[in-house]
Amino acid sequence: MYYPQTTFKNTTFHGPSLLKTTRETISKQTLYTQLDLLKSTGRYDCFKLEWHPKYDDNTNWPERKHLFWDCDIAKWIEAACYFLMEQYDARLDNAVQEIVGTISSAQQEDGYLNLHYQVVDPGARWTNLRDMHELYNAGHMIEAALSHHQYYHNDLFLGPIVKYVSLMRKTFGARENQIHGYPGHPEIELALLRLYSMTGNEDAYDLARYFLEERGNPSGVNGRHYFDVEAEERGDVPWKRPDAHPMAKSHQYSQAHEPILEQQTIEGHAVRAMYLLTGAADLLCLDKATVQPLGDLRHQWYDAIRRLWDNMVDKKLYLTGGIGAIKQWEGFGIDYFLPQGTDEGGCYAETCAAIGVVMLAERLLEVDLDSRYADMMELCLYNAILTSMSLDGNAFTYTNQLASSHQDKSTREEWFECACCPPNLARLFGSLGGYLWDYGGTKDGAYVNVHLYTTATLAFTIEGEEVIVKQSSAWPWEGKISFTIQAPPTLQLTLRLRVPEWAHGQFKLEPNHACSEQLEKGYIILPPSYTSYTPEFTLDIQGFQPRLIQPHPYTNQQVGAIARGPIVYCAEDIDNPWEHNHFKDVWIPSSTSFRQEWRRDVANKPHEHVAIHTSGYERSYPEWENKPAGTGPGLSVQTPKKISRLQRDLCFIPYYLRANRGGRGQMRVALPLEL
Amino acid sequence: MYYPQTTFKNTTFHGPSLLKTTRETISKQTLYTQLDLLKSTGRYDCFKLEWHPKYDDNTNWPERKHLFWDCDIAKWIEAACYFLMEQYDARLDNAVQEIVGTISSAQQEDGYLNLHYQVVDPGARWTNLRDMHELYNAGHMIEAALSHHQYYHNDLFLGPIVKYVSLMRKTFGARENQIHGYPGHPEIELALLRLYSMTGNEDAYDLARYFLEERGNPSGVNGRHYFDVEAEERGDVPWKRPDAHPMAKSHQYSQAHEPILEQQTIEGHAVRAMYLLTGAADLLCLDKATVQPLGDLRHQWYDAIRRLWDNMVDKKLYLTGGIGAIKQWEGFGIDYFLPQGTDEGGCYAETCAAIGVVMLAERLLEVDLDSRYADMMELCLYNAILTSMSLDGNAFTYTNQLASSHQDKSTREEWFECACCPPNLARLFGSLGGYLWDYGGTKDGAYVNVHLYTTATLAFTIEGEEVIVKQSSAWPWEGKISFTIQAPPTLQLTLRLRVPEWAHGQFKLEPNHACSEQLEKGYIILPPSYTSYTPEFTLDIQGFQPRLIQPHPYTNQQVGAIARGPIVYCAEDIDNPWEHNHFKDVWIPSSTSFRQEWRRDVANKPHEHVAIHTSGYERSYPEWENKPAGTGPGLSVQTPKKISRLQRDLCFIPYYLRANRGGRGQMRVALPLEL
Incomplete structure (x- = not known):
């Protein structure tokens, strides 16, 4: 299998694009800002294993704030190495080397490595796999070490980490003298499988597979659930539980309510679910290459992942x-429970969860090349993820509501105590080239599958011969993409090009080719007979007119949002200064028409976007407002002609642009819709 | 002040009515069935203080099942005594005397009386006021003893209870050697104030007032919250908490998140909130009669109760x-969060909570005669409450969802482990006459305020002279009420008659009187000049045509329900046998018209009702159903003419009738509405 974290090196963002601009912001600004924050908060030096006043902070049991320091550092290292591979930067390079030096010097004799259990609570390691993020942190350390190894080509970080993996392999497993547990927060599974894929480390494969297979076992320890036994051994009764657990023994939060293969719906913590399923999908991707193939279990794993994917995407x-939707457990509500904001019942939509969707989608594209996965990757990337960082790269959102409210305005923060999202974004964009396309094969049957459009060049070799595929476009604003292919004339190269669902199969290929008319699972297939004789061609994907989209009727959201190409829009008070109630009362008719405005700002490139103008109206509810307080829950139905309304011009901007241009923090993606 | 539990004796349900039928069902059937269940489950004999196997059941910590046995018995005694006052019944009489005998013989030397702490956990009394329902049970014992005293005119029950109150008064209070606590489940406040009102027991008044004023104090014990300190003293960390507490230190469930006077919105457990506010309203009702008038605090208490009432009713x-709405804490969600059923996010609507609304409304009518309170009393009575018992009086609902779902069909149960609702219903209907009207004054200025219409007679004396007011009607099916008044000609009697909000001020009085044209806070005022010369008159209230009502738009419930007079309707599959998806997809146009059908069934009187026929259509969502699974969260907006629909005849029946006539448990009150 291939990993985008490896293959991204073959991609160059060669010309201007929204993705390139964002990557530059991260490399020129975000990584430095985050580095400064790592230093000022104590994270940078934490593996010197000295006491820090923060360790005394025991609010928010059991997730003490320093529990995430290991992974905050690890994700930053991982991101920094990706960008270093592209361009040398002395400050980043020095910092990575210094932190890695302290990490490796902190490792215990037997390989153990964890800030909390080495400094704050020594002697208690492996006693709270459910809550303490011990194995989660180990997972991020593995990923950081892999990235470090890719850049530095040495084992200064990976060596200690492999030793740690070896310790964990001995510690966890089905044997009697092993712990029959698994992490409350999955992550290490996908990290271990990446380690296995890159190094062939069988400890890593075995351990990941054990974690994946054992998870959720209701009778893993003498007929009981591991987390129940573990809690009991700590002296905790079932009713002692972290705030994120709504009920006693509600193991959904830890993704341990059922074994993965038995889960029918996606539940609990969203990031944990995505990381876990990405690891599970890796089992499938790696299956051909392992000494322990899944065999008959293969279709069961695929069915489970696919079932959970479908439940998630559809409902x-x-x-x-x-x-x-749910803040308390940072995760999923019941089917179709998708309120847009806090005042409707919640909208969490954590940045890291959307990053997790991208990771899972990318893996599923390897298992089954189907544009449904790439569509979702693109939707998340340009909307739920891109919206989480300010244009200047210095401020972030942790959660990404679709509508602001009096309680939760649309704003950004510079940093978070649990700072998972900002460096996660940095490592995703660092390795972004790997998500655009995948490639492989032999001279007799090579392929490039193009999932995302932008302006970028892919260069790789097949059996020693170089292949270069270049795409240039004004995506996500325009649908025309120019391709050039440079490949040996004898190479049997098949190019597959995604046609997004919102294009409804409408595209123009120039020069045209009969074979392109039939899409295969959402991809145009350009066979060797085309690619060999057409070194330059253009693909023009339709669907860049504004469209009105709505969620499923069972969501009880009688709303419509504006989308254009892959971009979902929102309204902000900065463009609609009359607004005062978070667009709660602003209705758009389903028959509304749109006017597009290219907003170009040469002085400030990242601000460039297509704004969309339309008209709607503000409804007022005089019959409700005039109802004396405390006099009954219902009113007679108003016929439409009696509804009080005021015509309004409306301006929408891309959702990712929100909270960048001032204003009063009033924003909404989908507005009430009048059919 | 007057209490409906006392004044009901002056009311006779003299002719057929839905309320009379229901009362007869309860007295002839429900009380017996419940008595049998008290016996078969061990409750009847529990105050013999022997061990029962149920006490070993420690699931669902800390609310062990027998915790509610004290109050189950007490509420049954209270209800039985109300009905005994109307008609002697040897079986009920014997049972009451027998249980009361065991209760009084169980009392400890110092007055203490509680099953759990006398049998199951002796020595631990008053250590968990938050969870153990100790003071709640004491409250119900007080109410039962008052009812017992009213019927038997002896102190066999009230005597021991007064002794218990005296012990509690010594135990709880502001002094240093007293416990600065209050019950997690309010009830005792209203019971104590009723005891004070009937007997002048000042211990009772003082204790109630202490509980009401101290509740929610964030610094009641050495600067800390009582429940936090109490938990700590039990050895519990904040994160050890019952399932009903969503988060650590979330004292909303115990109505202790803030002092009552500071609460801005109604939160937490709904029954607890209603009982608490009823007790608070009693403070106001009793204010003139006490030695400790509220003084300047009076308006603060009224403002707080009114503010919470308005928030509740409006949002x-x-x-x-x-x-x-919320099952987990049996209580309120955020403003406007009112999903109709489990598959939309919940709909708890506990029977006892609606009974609590009736109690609170009745008290507020005493403080401020305003039809908004009586309207709500009637709405709850005929809908949320009446729906909780089967027509045969043998089966009940604990929660009263507005729509069934695959997970929660519309069904009934014979009994509940926590059996609060069935006997609560029995005691409400036992004392129902007291809720119809209130009366008072002197010969120079007497009054009768009529809140509810039915067929009933009120007889009382003013300064030794008898006043009889008789109303006869086919309410809730027809709006015409015939009144006759018998009163001494010199009595200056003012009659006030409620005009429900849904009548929109439309009524006919025959013979008419100019004074009646101006309503005062929703009541027609018939002055002595009318009542003295008009011993017979009729009031004809309009509004018995079906009407379509809708909840506030911010509920995201774009739905309409049918109502007629005070009755809210629902659709059931028994009348609409084609239905298969709980009426989720059945839309009604806002312009729909209705046909009424009087369904009379002489063989089965309680079944009589007006059914309502209309037409709507089943929508199907082919565009969603045809969407390949897992391919994106939104679809382009469908214009109405493209929506697929199938015309359907629809039949609606009163909501209280649901789950009585067979069927598959499919039901919905409010259907999607097309404006």
Whole structure:
């Protein structure tokens, strides 16, 4: 299998694009800002294993704030190495080397490595796999070490980490003298499988597979659930539980309510679910290469992942690609429970969860090349994810509501105590080239599958011969993409090009080719007979007129949102200064028409976008407002002609642009819709 | 002040009515069935203080099942005594005397009386006021003893209870050697104030007032919250908490998140909130009669109760009068969060909570005669409450959802482990006459305020002279009420008659009187000049045509329900046998018309009702159904003419009739509405 975290090196963002601009912001600004924050908050030096005043902070049991320091550092290292591979930067390079030095010097004799259990609570390691993020942190360390190894080509980080993996392999497993547990927060599974894929480390494969297979076992320890036994051994009764657990023994939060293969619906913590399923999908991707093939279990794993994917996408996903309505457990509500904001019942849509969707989608494209996965990858990337960082790269959102409210305005923060999202974004964009396309094969049958459009060049070799595929476009604003192919004339190269669902199969290929008329699972197939004789061609994907989209009627959201190409729009008070109630009362008729405005700002490139103007009206509810307080829950139905309304011009901007241009923090993606 | 539990004796249900039928069902059937269940489950004999196997059941910590046995018995005694006052019944009489005998013989030397702490956990009394329902049970014992005293005119029950109150008064209070606590489940406040009102027991008044004023104090014990300190003293960390507490220190469930006077919105457990506010309203009702008048605090208490009432009615009440959307804490969600059923996010609407609304409304009518309170009393009575018992009086609902779902069909149960609702219904209907009207004054200025219409006679004396007011009607099916008044000609009697909000001020008085044209807070005022010369008159209230009502637009419930007079309707599959998806896809146009059908069934009187026929259509969603699974959260907006629909004849019946006539448990109150 291939990993985008490896293959991205073959991609160059060669010309201007929204993705390139964002990557530059991250490399020129975000990584430095985050580095400064790592230093000022104590994270940078934490593996010197000295006491820090923060460790005394025991609010929010059991997730003490320093529990995430290991992974905050690890994700930053991972991101920094991706960008270093592209361009040397002395400051980043020095910092990575210094942190890695302290990490490796902190490792215990037997390989153990974890800030909390080495400094704050020594002697208690592996006693709370459910809550303490011990194995989660180990997972991010593995990923950081892999990235470090790719850049530095040495084992200064990977060596200690492999030793740690070896310790964990001995510690966890089905044997009697092993712990029959698994992490409350999955992550290490996908990290271990990446380690296995890159190094062949069988400890890593075995351990990941054990974690994946054992998870959720209701009778894993003497007929009981591991987390129940573990809690009991700590002296905790079932009713002692973290705030994120709504009920006693509600193991959904830890993705341990059922074994993965038995889960029918996606539940609990959204990030954990995505990381876990990405790991599970990796089992499938790696299957051919392992000594322990899944055999008959293969279709069961695929069915389970696919079933959970379908449940999520069809019933638990926001129009922006965000997942997770519920703040308490940062995760999924019941089917079709997708309120847009806090005042309607919640809208969490954590940045990291959307990143998790991208990771899972990318893996599923390897298992089954189907544009449904790439469509979702693109939806999340340009909307739920891109919206989480300010244009200047210095401020972030952790959650990504679709509508602001009096309680939760549309704003950004510079940093978070649990700072998972900002560096996660940085490592995703660092390796972004790997998500655009995949490639492989032999001279007799090579392929490039293009999932995302932008302006970029892919260069790789097949059996020693170089293949270069170049795409240039004004995506996501325009649908025309120019391709050039440079490949040896004898190479049997098949190019597959995604046609997004919202294009409804409408595209123009120039020069045309009969074979392109039949899409295969959403991809145009350009066979060797085309690619060999057509070094330059253009693909023009339709669907860049504004469209009105709505969620499923069972969501009880009688609303419509504006989308254009892959971009979902929102209204903000900065463009609609009359607004005062978070667009709660602003209705758009389903028959509304749109006017597009190219907003170009040469002085400030990242601000460029297509704004969309339309008209709607503000409804007022005099019959409700005039009802004396405390006099009954219902009113007689108003016929439409009696509804009080005021015509309004409306301006919408891309959702990712929100909270960048001032204003009063009033924003909404989908507005009430009058059919 | 007057209490309906006392004044009901002056009312006779003299002719057929839905209320009379229901009362007869309860007295002839329900009380016996419940008595049998008290016996078969062990409750009847529990105050013999022997061990029962149920006490070993420690699931569902900390609310062990026998915790409610004290109050189950007490409420049954209270109800039985109300009905005994109307008609002697040897079996009920014997049972009451026998249980009361065991209760009084169980009392400890110092007055203490509680099953759990006398049998199951002796020595631990008053250590968990938050969870153990100790003071709640004491409250119900007080109410039962008052009812017992009213019927038997002896102190066999009230005597021991007064002794218990005296012990509690010594135990709880502001002094240093007293416990600065209050019950997690309010009830005792209203019971103590009733005891004070009937007997002048000042211990009772003082204790109630202490509980009401101290509740929610964030710094009641050495600067800390009582429940936090109490939990700590039990050895519990904040994160050890019952399932009903969503988060650590979320004291909403115990109505202790803030002092009552500071609460801005109604939160937490709905029954607890209603009982608490009823007790608070009693403070106001009793104010003139006490030695400790509220003084300047009076308006603060009234403002607080009124503020919470308004928040509840305007933003947290279902169309049926049900309150409490959230199952986990049996209580309120955020403003406007009113999903109709489990598959939309919940609909708890506990029977006891609606009974609590009736109690609170009745008290507020005493403080401020305003039809908004009586309207709500009637809405709850005929809908949220009446729906909780089967027509045969043998089966019940605990929660009263507005729509069934695959997970929660519309069904009934014979009994509940926590059996609060069935006997609560019995005691409400036992004392129902007291809720119809109130009366008082002197010969120079007497009054009768009529809140509810039915067929009943009120007889009382003013300064030794008898006043009889008789109303006869086919309410709730028809609006015409015939009144006769018998009163001494010199009596200056003012009659006030409620005009329900849904009548929109439309009524006919025959003979007419100019004074009646101006309503005062929703009541027609018939002054002595009318009542003295008009011993017989009729009032004809309009509004008995079916009407379509809708909840506030912010509920995201784009639905309409049918109502007629005070009755809210629902659709059931028994009348609409084609239905298969709980009426989720059945739309009614806002312009729909109705046909009424009087369904009379002489063989089965309680079944009589007006059914309503209309037409709507089943929508199908082919565009959603045909969407390949897992391919994106939104679809382009469908214009109405493209929506697929199938015309359907629809039949609606009163909501209270649901789940009585067979069928597959499919039911919905409010259907999607097409404006």
